[in-house]
Amino acid sequence: MNPARPPRLLRAMEPWVFLPAATLVVAFVAFGALFTEPARLAFQALQSGIVAHFGWFYILTASTLLGFVIWLLFSRFGQIRLGGPEARPEFGYLTWFSMLMSAGMGIGIVFFGAAEPLQHFQSPPWGEGGTPEAIREAMRFTFYHWGLHPWAIYSALALPLAYFHFRLGLPLAPRSLLYPLLGEGIRGAPGHAVDVLCTVGTLFGVATSLGLGAAQVNAGFNQLFGMPQGTGPQLILIVGITAVATVSVVSGLHRGIRYLSQFNIGLTLAILAFVLIAGPTIFLLEVFVNGVGYYLQKFPFTSLHIAPGGEGGWQARWTLFYWSWWISWSPFVGVFVARISKGRTIREFLTTTLLVPTLGGFLWFSALGGTGIHQELYGSGGLAALVQENEALALFGVLGNLPLATLTWALATVLVIVFFVTSSDSGSLVDDMVTSGGHPNPPRAQRLFWALAEGTVAATLLYFGGLNALRTASLTTGLPMAVFLLVAAYGLLRALRVDSAVSGVPSPEALRKEEGKAPALDLNREGEDGATSARTSASEERKR
Numbered sequence: 001m002n003p004a005r006p007p008r009l010l011r012a013m014e015p016w017v018f019l020p021a022a023t024l025v026v027a028f029v030a031f032g033a034l035f036t037e038p039a040r041l042a043f044q045a046l047q048s049g050i051v052a053h054f055g056w057f058y059i060l061t062a063s064t065l066l067g068f069v070i071w072l073l074f075s076r077f078g079q080i081r082l083g084g085p086e087a088r089p090e091f092g093y094l095t096w097f098s099m100l101m102s103a104g105m106g107i108g109i110v111f112f113g114a115a116e117p118l119q120h121f122q123s124p125p126w127g128e129g130g131t132p133e134a135i136r137e138a139m140r141f142t143f144y145h146w147g148l149h150p151w152a153i154y155s156a157l158a159l160p161l162a163y164f165h166f167r168l169g170l171p172l173a174p175r176s177l178l179y180p181l182l183g184e185g186i187r188g189a190p191g192h193a194v195d196v197l198c199t200v201g202t203l204f205g206v207a208t209s210l211g212l213g214a215a216q217v218n219a220g221f222n223q224l225f226g227m228p229q230g231t232g233p234q235l236i237l238i239v240g241i242t243a244v245a246t247v248s249v250v251s252g253l254h255r256g257i258r259y260l261s262q263f264n265i266g267l268t269l270a271i272l273a274f275v276l277i278a279g280p281t282i283f284l285l286e287v288f289v290n291g292v293g294y295y296l297q298k299f300p301f302t303s304l305h306i307a308p309g310g311e312g313g314w315q316a317r318w319t320l321f322y323w324s325w326w327i328s329w330s331p332f333v334g335v336f337v338a339r340i341s342k343g344r345t346i347r348e349f350l351t352t353t354l355l356v357p358t359l360g361g362f363l364w365f366s367a368l369g370g371t372g373i374h375q376e377l378y379g380s381g382g383l384a385a386l387v388q389e390n391e392a393l394a395l396f397g398v399l400g401n402l403p404l405a406t407l408t409w410a411l412a413t414v415l416v417i418v419f420f421v422t423s424s425d426s427g428s429l430v431d432d433m434v435t436s437g438g439h440p441n442p443p444r445a446q447r448l449f450w451a452l453a454e455g456t457v458a459a460t461l462l463y464f465g466g467l468n469a470l471r472t473a474s475l476t477t478g479l480p481m482a483v484f485l486l487v488a489a490y491g492l493l494r495a496l497r498v499d500s501a502v503s504g505v506p507s508p509e510a511l512r513k514e515e516g517k518a519p520a521l522d523l524n525r526e527g528e529d530g531a532t533s534a535r536t537s538a539s540e541e542r543k544r
Helices: 008-012 015-032 036-073 093-112 115-122 132-146 148-168 174-187 191-223 231-251 255-276 279-297 299-304 313-339 345-378 382-388 391-400 404-433 444-501 509-514 533-543
Strands: none
Touching: 008 533, 015 036, 015 191, 015 444, 015 509, 036 148, 036 299, 036 313, 036 345, 036 444, 093 115, 093 132, 093 191, 093 255, 093 345, 093 391, 093 404, 115 132, 115 231, 115 345, 115 382, 115 391, 115 533, 132 148, 132 279, 132 299, 132 345, 148 174, 148 313, 148 345, 148 444, 174 191, 174 231, 174 299, 174 313, 174 444, 191 231, 191 391, 191 404, 191 444, 231 444, 255 279, 255 345, 255 404, 279 345, 313 404, 313 444, 345 382, 345 391, 382 391, 404 444
């Protein structure tokens, strides 16, 4: 090896992103481990302050992004192809959908699939719980939390990133979304700061999912093998499954993540079909149709509802937690979905990322949640009380009242474990790309560091506060990301207007003229490891 040439790991690393992000993560883990009680109180104080002063901002941001994405779906920009007119998708449709669904909501839909509808049914934000009318409210709020709004948040970051990367050849990192405003300045301190923020936000969002997954795997092992439930066993599970995840991390995107995502979706569909057939089928179909209708009927009010009448505690626990979770997780999902979406048109991209997973989620929650509600109304009862005591037991409680309980418990536990692995390795890949300056194929050793960091942060959060600490961490990290998402949407709009005004790929010079202040970007600039395929495609298209 040439002694003057540094190792590939150091050449690929963006030190002004990797080192500050890693330092923040290590400092957080040390603070939580050494000062457990002050850490818990600090996060509680942050949560209370954010809910009291910025809850309205979360609600307004989510609805604004949804309006922007829907407008874009039907706009004249929908025919623009990510990567140029000749670009073709890297992955087939089913593989593409499997990976974006696994990254977007994997562990969450399994953990909350039965738990959330049951809890809303038993204790709605208003009205009497446990009644037939409460079924309608339960499904409305569940669909609200898992439907169009979260996927709009993801799309609002994933689409502009894919556009700027594949269409303009900019780095596959959140800093590129600031190009219409900063031009070449994205390679300086502002770009570094945004990438550090997104790296840490991604890590906290993934850690939240890993903590929820560990709790549910613990519940599954309790049902199957009598494993005790609690923080201690969950910490052991995080360590064990994170170790397993390293195998997928090393194998990369085209093997580990791809095949595990396909397996996840197949197993999810199998469990869904089983519940629809073995459960109260007609009741579940009625819950689905009625729930979708009521969700759409009350959509404007629900979207902008902000806790009147002193019901802020419910909204903080549910809506604000979800909105901050989706927002803090948006860099992870956005970078990952952008990475796998070359060759799709904007309309195809938004139709798939916004509508298809929303309908799939509605079916899942109607089947699992509807079965749980039916069992509570017409069965022996007690399921709602079980879920109130431990959310992680909801799925296993519902499956336990259906045929082949032991088999379905085992399959559900396997599903959570594999979702745990795909969340970990996908999140590690994203953090690795961002801390490598947007390189689409970053070094595996660095990816391994982020996989271990995610497991460590999840374990730390569980140790000093349990699931409430996981919720609070997401609520905290989502606030600055909400501002960034709005800026990214504005930047994409400005770039698309230029794209429609010029032929071919909009040059940096055209963007500079539009903004009046952005310096030109050298698209032929290559890193130590060579130019990315996106830069090559953009260059070839400009020549044509």
